[in-house]
Amino acid sequence: MITLLGGSGYVGGAIRKALDQRELPYRSISRSELDYYQPEKLAAWLQESETQFLINAAGYTGRPNVDACESDKCNCLNGNAILPGRVAEACKEADIPWGQVSSGCIYTGRPAPGEGFTEEDEPNFSFRKDNCSFYSGTKALGEEVLANEENVYIWRLRIPFNELDGARNFLSKLMRYAKLLEAENSITQLDEFANVCIDSWVKQIPYGIYNITNPGHITTRQVAGLITEHGLAPHEFSFFESESDFMQKAAIAPRSNCVLNTDKLEAAGIHMTPIEEALHQALDNWVPEAS
């Protein structure tokens, strides 16, 4: 039996869908049912329910975007840095392995021309580099809190997308924003991410940090081009002149744009669809949101 925290969120919802499709037994528990910020309560639940694996997809992302975290710092810290530590305590107490949904948004750029950040690279978009959004700062702290924990997977997601139009989908965001920021990024097909989380445990890959992004990298202009090519562009795309133009006109907190190396997951025997192919699949099967 798997216990899922944060099942009502965007990522948690995709994990539920994947668990349903794979007919794996699980319970998605909400914070109102069980205050899982209290390790002793969560540990008791894990023991009573005979949970074998826990997935923590709960966290604080900010709505409609990360800018919202700048004015809700306490909840952001609590969801992204405290909760992973609390869950770690509970899982240690109940003696079960688990996984944390983390984020690749703790990096900016590339470590060297042509390369992506590996799981060994220190976050470079974090409080410690004093260059980040409050959101990214708390996500990096969350990984720091878990640094010495055993029996835990840390799954780093980056800019999720799939074929289902919606406010959290990267493709929908590009279609909806009036103006875009050109940047090069690793991105993650959400349903593949969900299956990788499950496979980590099913296939018993080694514990530790994994970058879970579709192999390759892509620019905003390239994605906009693919959207246009699929006849899904609502208007001609226009771009900010520069990142500073974007920061001045449209954002409060700086954004993470980065490329991650995906060799570790590959070496563990889990393969994801190359980035352009995954984008084509999503756009080929696009389901517009009911309006």
Next chain:
Amino acid sequence: MITLLGGSGYVGGAIRKALDQRELPYRSISRSELDYYQPEKLAAWLQESETQFLINAAGYTGRPNVDACESDKCNCLNGNAILPGRVAEACKEADIPWGQVSSGCIYTGRPAPGEGFTEEDEPNFSFRKDNCSFYSGTKALGEEVLANEENVYIWRLRIPFNELDGARNFLSKLMRYAKLLEAENSITQLDEFANVCIDSWVKQIPYGIYNITNPGHITTRQVAGLITEHGLAPHEFSFFESESDFMQKAAIAPRSNCVLNTDKLEAAGIHMTPIEEALHQALDNWVPEAS
């Protein structure tokens, strides 16, 4: 009526003593009586009890010293960064002013030769400067969480001491450590600190951040000299060769050594004893811990 959180701690105990001496009505509440990390519970208590002012002296310091925070990051973040945010929510809900016991340990050195850090200076010993202990990082984050709050005092304490020998007293530490680190610091007479917290509210000084240290600055060698002069040196004092020698041999996390400017508190009409005089008073009236 004043509500005090953290009354069982070293600083909270001094605040209780000062409130008792001044015969001010207060209730010191423990976390087992009331889970004050839950804003709605704390707000309800504040309203029912007709609290007029709250003092939050609860936090996480690490025992026997800040090194302990490095291996208990989640609790350290929770006590020092989340709790101030939660208390702020509750006090806003209950519409009462309050004060947070903070720390001057978010600075290192001096801002310029001969000067001390003012309340306007950004912390320079923090996660954002990537040079700090985990403890100092969380204390600086705690101030960041409160940055836009109104009706709150942020009282910065530095290296507390008084005449009562004990594990948390700076003078006792110097007497007990085998070897000392030479450094220049602002320090705080604990009972004066407690009275300043109370006076902030009694005298209705403007809300905001205050450095609460005894005017002046002092080196470890000077304090050791005063201890010897008062016949209280247990042995001849010896010193580490350098900060790196100290870090190699005796510490895990870097320590904050810094000088703070105390003009703001003075300008608000609250006067503290000059540093050397305060040290003489403590050593003249020294009460050894019962062994």
